[in-house]
Amino acid sequence: MTTLTPPVEIPEEGRRIAFVGKGGTGKSTIIAHMLKHWNDVGVDASAMDADDPGDDEKGSLLNWSDEADLGGPIYPAPNRAKVRERLIAYTPKGGVMAVDTGAWVKRAGNMHFAVLSGVDLVVLTLPPTPMELERAGSVLAALDHLEEVGAHSPRLVIALTLTNPSAKAADETDKDLTDAGFKVLRTRIPRSDAQDGYGQAYGKEPRLVPGSPMALLSEELLREAVALA
Ligand SMILES: Nc1ncnc2c1ncn2[C@@H]1O[C@H](COP(=O)(O)OP(=O)(O)OP(=O)(O)O)[C@@H](O)[C@H]1O
Ligand SMILES: [Mg+2]
Numbered sequence: 581m582t583t584l585t586p587p588v589e590i591p592e593e594g595r596r597i598a599f600v601g602k603g604g605t606g607k608s609t610i611i612a613h614m615l616k617h618w619n620d621v622g623v624d625a626s627a628m629d630a631d632d633p634g635d636d637e638k639g640s641l642l643n644w645s646d647e648a649d650l651g652g653p654i655y656p657a658p659n660r661a662k663v664r665e666r667l668i669a670y671t672p673k674g675g676v677m678a679v680d681t682g683a684w685v686k687r688a689g690n691m692h693f694a695v696l697s698g699v700d701l702v703v704l705t706l707p708p709t710p711m712e713l714e715r716a717g718s719v720l721a722a723l724d725h726l727e728e729v730g731a732h733s734p735r736l737v738i739a740l741t742l743t744n745p746s747a748k749a750a751d752e753t754d755k756d757l758t759d760a761g762f763k764v765l766r767t768r769i770p771r772s773d774a775q776d777g778y779g780q781a782y783g784k785e786p787r788l789v790p791g792s793p794m795a796l797l798s799e800e801l802l803r804e805a806v807a808l809a
Pocket of ligand 2: 607608609631639640641680681
């Protein structure tokens, strides 16, 4: 069943998209849904789980893929010195490689730097609260650092997550970030704790609901990925 808009064409070399953000901002949940949606519309998609090994908290993408079919293979991250080369090798031809990362605390760790220097696009997952906004600064600083040392520096886009549709916070954060020159994605992922909501998705095959925020995000990210030079 393909009810999603047929996606745009990804170049032969493929695209790599990393998801970064504070713990619990929805990175792994989003990636699981993206993979399923992308594969469903015929875009080959895989993922790498670069969440710090040893955290072994429940909810890693790799553990999730043991429980349910996510539509494409999930690779564990190798030693960080090999992350970039492995990311390139595992990116499907004409497809997408999504990279999950461990919680971004105050600044980027070495694994974060390895991932950032190996992807084309970075999606910062950001709940719209003033406190969360401060963290956007440290992600930018990490990208600036890569540029300064002459390393590859990916494009950054921001996804507002865990939003409350009836509150104004997301609109205000969106405007502040946009005014500051950031690219904020049109699609927001609402907090959804209902029985079949995103908060209950872990360990199950993600539900593909046409027109849902996850479906719209999967399309918007493909357009962003294609638009990269
Ligand atoms: N849109 C949502 N609405 C409600 N709950 C959500 C939503 N997205 C994720 N959750 C829940 O919030 C928790 C954290 O989500 P998730 O594991 O995807 O975040 P994460 O950014 O990958 O966290 P970490 O950095 O710790 O790996 C999980 O229990 C998940 O089920
Ligand atoms: Mg996670």
